[in-house]
Amino acid sequence: MKLIVAIIRPDKLSDVMEALYRAEVRGLTVASVQGHGGELEKVETYRGMTVKMELQEKVRIEIGVSEAFVDRTVKAILAGARTGEVGDGKVFVLPVDHVFRIRTGEVDELAVTPQDTGVLAHM
Amino acid sequence: MALPAFIPLLAAVQDAPVAISGADTAWMLMSTALVLLMTPALGFFYGGLVRSKNILNTLMMSFASLGVVGVAWALLGYSLAFAPGSSLIGGLGFAALNGVGLEGAPLAPAIPHLLFMAYQGTFAIITAALISGAVVERMRFGPYLAFITIWSLVVYAPIAHWVWGGGWLGAMGALDFAGGTVVHVNAGVAAVVAALVVGSRKDYGRKAQVPHNVTYVLLGAGLLWFGWFGFNGGSALAANTTATLAFVNTMFAPAATLVVWMLLDAIRGNKITAVGAATGIVIGLVAVTPAAGFIGPMAALALGAIAAFPSYFMIIYRSRTRLDDSLDVWAAHGTGGAVGALLTGVFAAQVWGGKAGPVDGNTGLILTQLIAILGAAAYSGVATLIVLKVVGAIVPLRRSHGEEGVGLDVVLHGEEGYAKGEGAVLVHQDLAPSKATVRDGIAVAAAHS
Numbered sequence: 215m216k217l218i219v220a221i222i223r224p225d226k227l228s229d230v231m232e233a234l235y236r237a238e239v240r241g242l243t244v245a246s247v248q249g250h251g252g253e254l255e256k257v258e259t260y261r262g263m264t265v266k267m268e269l270q271e272k273v274r275i276e277i278g279v280s281e282a283f284v285d286r287t288v289k290a291i292l293a294g295a296r297t298g299e300v301g302d303g304k305v306f307v308l309p310v311d312h313v314f315r316i317r318t319g320e321v322d323e324l325a326v327t328p329q330d331t332g333v334l335a336h337m
Numbered sequence: 338m339a340l341p342a343f344i345p346l347l348a349a350v351q352d353a354p355v356a357i358s359g360a361d362t363a364w365m366l367m368s369t370a371l372v373l374l375m376t377p378a379l380g381f382f383y384g385g386l387v388r389s390k391n392i393l394n395t396l397m398m399s400f401a402s403l404g405v406v407g408v409a410w411a412l413l414g415y416s417l418a419f420a421p422g423s424s425l426i427g428g429l430g431f432a433a434l435n436g437v438g439l440e441g442a443p444l445a446p447a448i449p450h451l452l453f454m455a456y457q458g459t460f461a462i463i464t465a466a467l468i469s470g471a472v473v474e475r476m477r478f479g480p481y482l483a484f485i486t487i488w489s490l491v492v493y494a495p496i497a498h499w500v501w502g503g504g505w506l507g508a509m510g511a512l513d514f515a516g517g518t519v520v521h522v523n524a525g526v527a528a529v530v531a532a533l534v535v536g537s538r539k540d541y542g543r544k545a546q547v548p549h550n551v552t553y554v555l556l557g558a559g560l561l562w563f564g565w566f567g568f569n570g571g572s573a574l575a576a577n578t579t580a581t582l583a584f585v586n587t588m589f590a591p592a593a594t595l596v597v598w599m600l601l602d603a604i605r606g607n608k609i610t611a612v613g614a615a616t617g618i619v620i621g622l623v624a625v626t627p628a629a630g631f632i633g634p635m636a637a638l639a640l641g642a643i644a645a646f647p648s649y650f651m652i653i654y655r656s657r658t659r660l661d662d663s664l665d666v667w668a669a670h671g672t673g674g675a676v677g678a679l680l681t682g683v684f685a686a687q688v689w690g691g692k693a694g695p696v697d698g699n700t701g702l703i704l705t706q707l708i709a710i711l712g713a714a715a716y717s718g719v720a721t722l723i724v725l726k727v728v729g730a731i732v733p734l735r736r737s738h739g740e741e742g743v744g745l746d747v748v749l750h751g752e753e754g755y756a757k758g759e760g761a762v763l764v765h766q767d768l769a770p771s772k773a774t775v776r777d778g779i780a781v782a783a784a785h786s
Contacts, residue, residue: 223742225390225742225743225744226742228540228544228545248757248759248760250760255762256747256751257751257764258747258751258752258753258756258761259751259752260752263763264763264764265761265762265763265764266761266762266764267756267760267761268760268761268762269759269760297739297742299739
């Protein structure tokens with residue numbers, strides 16, 4: 215199992231979600247974050263006060279996947295999030311000790327494998 | 338504008354100057370302020386419907402009209418609309434407000450000419466701003482300003498002249514109390530043309546583009562309704578019974594539209610939506626605009642109720658097409674205005690507004706109304722196309738897709754509507770990066786805006 219953490223541009227989120235959907239990756243957590251990836255700062259002016267916005271709006275995606283899904287998940291994120299400009303973000307793949315599905319108590323690989331019934335019931 | 342029905346009488350006493358009426362002047366001063374408020378209100382109505390990264394740009398599209406169209410109106414627009422001229426356009430007699438003073442206005446002798454001019458100016462301002470709903474979230478700001486300024490002079494002013502300034506539509510007997518054709522059909526057609534020329538937003542039809550603040554939409558709709566009492570009530574150009582009729586109709590027609598809209602929402606989707614309610618209110622207001630001073634209150638209820646249907650289904654239909662009239666200016670103003678203008682030809686009654694309708698035997702009125710709608714729509718469509726093509730030939734009308742993705746607030750205005758301020762570093766002027774040294778990304782975008 216791996217935990218995949220991706221930092222991407224906010225306006226690429228729907229592209230990434232679409233790519234993940236096509237790759238049949240289900241289940242993710244998304245958070246709005248701020249960060250700096252080496253891109254030029256935004257310069258803004260408020261009543262003559264010029265400020266450099268050193269932190270950019272970003273979106274962090276976290277996905278726990280089984281080993282078989284690592285590759286296709288990363289590829290989907292790369293494909294969906296890329297614009298070619300500085301500031302497209304990063305994808306991190308982290309090892310995971312254990313995963314528990316809270317509803318059923320399933321552990322590890324089972325806990326990150328979508329259950330057909332559960333998925334269908336929610337669609 | 339409702340001209341008095343007793344024109345022969347008026348002609349007899351034309352030589353004697355009519356005294357300025359304190360009551361009329363007070364109401365028209367108030368009405369002018371009310372209509373002016375509608376433009377910021379429109380900004381909030383539109384602003385709530387766009388994504389948060391474009392809120393400032395959308396608000397500014399309305400607010401800036403207060404500036405550019407306001408100035409253009411004083412310098413030239415008023416004259417082209419209301420100075421004596423041909424049946425197609427006014428002359429230059431009132432250019433730069435030459436001869437527009439504190440004496441009685443030619444079309445409303447009981448209020449100062451200057452006040453009449455200012456009141457009409459608020460109409461030009463909001464009509465131009467209405468078009469912005471079709472090009473939000475992608476059009477560059479400079480070309481937009483150039484477009485609405487020129488548009489107010491070469492599209493709005495002539496059509497206002499046709500109906501209210503002594504032009505051919507007014508002479509033909511077309512009824513347009515407060516601007517169903519001049520304001521709403523005109524803006525609605527211009528909006529379709531603008532959406533086509535500027536093109537769709539990059540994500541249109543591909544990604545969901547959800548309103549970012551529905552509370553603003555309701556706030557805007559509420560303020561629009563409030564201001565619309567000046568728009569319609571003030572179009573009597575006097576504090577009189579016609580103003581009362583228009584005022585009351587402005588209260589009840591949107592009420593009926595709102596009720597029908599909520600019913601349609603409930604029947605079709607099982608849920609009554611807030612965006613739908615706000616939209617219904619605006620469409621009711623649009624529809625009653627041409628009729629306000631000509632029809633009775635029960636007819637206003639019927640008109641408001643009927644007007645809900647075409648616009649409701651136009652919105653559903655439009656969103657399935659490739660026409661990115663983003664905030665449905667056509668469905669709300671074009672369709673609502675045309676339906677209202679046609680129904681004016683059905684419900685107008687001598688007993689209420691002094692203008693003969695079908696009930697008085699004037700069955701040809703609806704045909705006259707139709708000609709007025711088609712005439713204004715045709716001219717608006719062609720002239721808007723020419724103005725936009727000319728502006729577009731000189732400067733690009735929109736930014737790159739990448740910049741559209743970042744959002745127009747940062748790219749075009751260098752501000753954010755909801756800046757958190759975290760990570761903001763004060764730049765001292767002598768240390769500020771010069772525009773020339775900034776190579777790529779957003780900073781370059783800001784330099785070109």
